[in-house]
Amino acid sequence: MGALTLHFKATYRQLKMYIWFVLVIIVFGRMTELFITSLTEDSNVSRLSETNMLIILLPLIAIVLPLSYYKRMVHLGATRKQVFWGLHGVYAIWAALVALINSLWILIQMKVFHNYASVVDLVDAFHWNDFGFLGSFLYQTAFYLMVMALLSMLASGYSNPVGWLLSALLLTAIPLGTAISSLRVYVISFFETLLFNDSLLLGVGYNLLLYLLFAAGGWLFTRVRAH
Amino acid sequence: MSIALACYNLSKSYGPTAALQHLNLQLEENVIYGLLGRNGAGKTTLLNTIAGAIAAESGTIEVYGKRLSKREHPEDFCYVRSQFRHFGGARVMEALQIAATFYPRWDWTFARELLDIFLVDQDKKIRQLSSGTQSLIGNIIGLASRASLTLYDEPVLGLDVLMRERFYKALMEDYANYPRTILLSTHLIDEIAPVAEHIFILESGTLLLQDHMEHIRKSAYLLRGNAEAVTSFTDGKRVIYQEAYGRGMLAAIYEPLTDADMLHVRKLDLSIEMLSLQKLFLYLIEGGL
Numbered sequence: 292m293g294a295l296t297l298h299f300k301a302t303y304r305q306l307k308m309y310i311w312f313v314l315v316i317i318v319f320g321r322m323t324e325l326f327i328t329s330l331t332e333d334s335n336v337s338r339l340s341e342t343n344m345l346i347i348l349l350p351l352i353a354i355v356l357p358l359s360y361y362k363r364m365v366h367l368g369a370t371r372k373q374v375f376w377g378l379h380g381v382y383a384i385w386a387a388l389v390a391l392i393n394s395l396w397i398l399i400q401m402k403v404f405h406n407y408a409s410v411v412d413l414v415d416a417f418h419w420n421d422f423g424f425l426g427s428f429l430y431q432t433a434f435y436l437m438v439m440a441l442l443s444m445l446a447s448g449y450s451n452p453v454g455w456l457l458s459a460l461l462l463t464a465i466p467l468g469t470a471i472s473s474l475r476v477y478v479i480s481f482f483e484t485l486l487f488n489d490s491l492l493l494g495v496g497y498n499l500l501l502y503l504l505f506a507a508g509g510w511l512f513t514r515v516r517a518h
Numbered sequence: 519m520s521i522a523l524a525c526y527n528l529s530k531s532y533g534p535t536a537a538l539q540h541l542n543l544q545l546e547e548n549v550i551y552g553l554l555g556r557n558g559a560g561k562t563t564l565l566n567t568i569a570g571a572i573a574a575e576s577g578t579i580e581v582y583g584k585r586l587s588k589r590e591h592p593e594d595f596c597y598v599r600s601q602f603r604h605f606g607g608a609r610v611m612e613a614l615q616i617a618a619t620f621y622p623r624w625d626w627t628f629a630r631e632l633l634d635i636f637l638v639d640q641d642k643k644i645r646q647l648s649s650g651t652q653s654l655i656g657n658i659i660g661l662a663s664r665a666s667l668t669l670y671d672e673p674v675l676g677l678d679v680l681m682r683e684r685f686y687k688a689l690m691e692d693y694a695n696y697p698r699t700i701l702l703s704t705h706l707i708d709e710i711a712p713v714a715e716h717i718f719i720l721e722s723g724t725l726l727l728q729d730h731m732e733h734i735r736k737s738a739y740l741l742r743g744n745a746e747a748v749t750s751f752t753d754g755k756r757v758i759y760q761e762a763y764g765r766g767m768l769a770a771i772y773e774p775l776t777d778a779d780m781l782h783v784r785k786l787d788l789s790i791e792m793l794s795l796q797k798l799f800l801y802l803i804e805g806g807l
Contacts, residue, residue, distance in 0.1 A: 297619055304608055362603045365571075367613065368620030368659065370591040515589065518571045 298377030299384060302352075305360055309351050317344045340412040342396040345389050349435050352385055353442035357509075358449065365518040375513045379506060382439040383432075390431035394424055422491045430491060433498035440505035447512040454512055519546040521583070522667050522699035523568065523592075528577035530563055530723075537563040538574065539723040545667075548697035550689075552714030552731075554707055554799055560723040561703040562600070565669050569597040581667060596621065596665035600672035602656040606645035610638055613655060614662075621663035628692065629662035635684050650676040657685055661692055670702045674709070682706070686713050707796040717795070719802060726802055727772075731795075737774045738798040742766065743788035751779075751786055758798075759805030770801040 303310075321341055356378055364374045397414045400407045414420050419427040445461070448454015468478040485501070488494030523545040530538040537560045545551055555561045566572045568579060573588040581592040605613060610633070618624040633640050636654045644652060657673050674682040690713060693700065704710050710717075717734060719727040729737070741748055745767035752760070752769050759770040770793060775783075783790050793801070 294619065297616060301605065301608075301616055304605060304612075307607070363605050364616070366599060366603045366656075367617040368596060368663065370620075371589075373620070515573075517566075 294373070294377060295380045295384075298381050301364070302356055302360060302378070302381045305363075306352060306355060309355060310348060313345070313348050313351070317341065320344070337409045337411055340393070340396060340400070340410050340414075342389075342392045343411075343413050345392060346413070346435070349382075349385060349389060349439055350442050353382060353439035354446045356381070357443050357446040357513075361447075361513070361516065362518050371513050371516065371518075375510055378443065379440070382436060382443065386435035386439060387428075387432050390428050390435060393431060394420075394428045397427075398424065417486050426491045429495050430498075433495040433502065434486065437498045437502040437505065440502045440509060444505045444509035444512060447509050447516065450516065451512055457508075519548070521545070522547045522581065523701075524580040525564075525568065526578045526580075528564070528567060528574045528579070530560075530567060530572070530574045536723050538567065538577075541577070541724060543718065543725065543728070545699050545701060546716075547666075547699055549699060549715050550693060550713060551699075551701045552710040552717045553701055553703040553720060554705075554710070554717060554795075555703075555720035556803060559720045561720055562671055563723075564720065565597065565671050565701070565703060568592070568669060569595070571597075592667060594622070594666045596660050596663040596668045598656040598660035598668070598670045598673055600653070600675055602653065604644045604652060604655065607643060609641055609643055610647075610655060611640040613644060614640075614658065617659045617663070621659075621665060623664040623666075625662050625664055628664075629658060632658045632661055632688060635688055636681060650678065650681065653677065654681065654685075661688060664692075664696055664698065667699045668701070670700070672704060673702060674704065674706060682709060689713065707799050708794055711795040719799060721803060733774070734795065734798065735792065737772050738793035738795075739771050739773075739775065740791050740793050740797065740801075741769045741771065741783070741788050742790075743786065747786040747788055751782060751788060757805075759801035770798070770805065772798070772802075 324338055360378065361374055364377070365371070369377070393412075393414050397407075397412050397420055400410060400412075414427055414431065417430075419430045422430060445454065445458050448457060465478075468474045485494070485497055488497065521544055523543075525541060525543045528538045528541040528543075529536070541560075541564065543564075553561050553564070563572070567574045570586065570589045570591045579586045579592075581595070584593075586592060605616075608616075614629055618626065618629070630640075632638075636651075636658065638647070638651055638654055638658070644655065647655075653673070653676050657670070660668050660670055660673070674685055677685065686709065689700070702710060702714065711731065714731055716730050717728065718725055741751065743766060745762055745765055748760075748767040748769050752771055756772045757769055758772050759768075761768045780790075
């Protein structure tokens, strides 16, 4: 069994309950929505794209795994490095999988179901579909990976005072940045550059740069973690 | 014989409590060592430090001559913890399959044999097993990994006498066929005596005693008799414990005795008996050497 397959299987075992819970919630949510809309006259009720809900899995994976997977794997004989790279491989698979599903689903909705008008889709909202199927897939994968690396870094630092400080700083920086008007410009510009970049190369590049930064931070916490 | 593991001047504390104090320890290649000590003596801290699970505040660790950096996991190394964190939802075989990928010398035939010996159902989920059986999974990994340096922290904790004996037997037989360096920490002192070739006794983070089992067997004695006679005989000898009762005295000594010494004992009308490892441990801890 290859190292990545092993980590993917082992993490799936660890996440199985969460994954199925999210999937059941999505299905139930959609069924409830269908039931309610069938009772109303208004057929133009907007709804969130079904596959966008899958994105919930990604922060869940990035938070749960560093907390519950690390010790178990190390106790079975893995080194810190093996666990760290294994987790990032797993993040990449999930990020790519969700990005692929979202990129495909928007195409299916537009070209097969023709029911796109009342759907709110993040891929469309961030104009990622302007870059075509492959561009949308790449942009999403890079963005999802970056967010997963950030959350994984914070979760890995849970037993470290620096980790707590970093979490506190990030939690205060976002509301503070949006509340102070002089800072708001920079905050908006930062998120625009990251999420709404007109250049695919720059958009993906900035996200990957941040991913590398957060992954490096995650490694610094992982290499000093006790087990 | 070459040195498999060397610890120099290791110190580690938890707040005001010193768990390891300038500890020096060397393990030779292909020897089974027993690590003894009462609760809180620093055994697990020492094993965790060697495994790179925690970092010592000072001191160095070398494995096969390679100096390890702080928290570095040694190569070709296996550490079986007493508090083994399992994937509860995984089946026994799945856990072993994961472990097998981390040990280049993993022996599947032996692992399956051990599952039979320890009566562990490979298809059962780990959370369905008793705590004793769960700890056996760690022991199976420790044995089947065949790592050249293997540490066990309380491997027989929670096991019944049958499984304990089976573990020692499997360990000894496999060690005879595939010699390697093994360090076993345990509270069941007399059980380790036939297994270990060399003993370390740890107390308050320092080594109270380290010696070959063979030398221990020839050196640990308990003397009883008239207080004056006991004092006269033990004069100049390494007395690890003594206790007066009425006119009599009991003394535990740690020194190999010659035939002349034995003759002297008989002349002084003293009773003498060899100390078990457990009694030696007890007297050492009580007497503080």
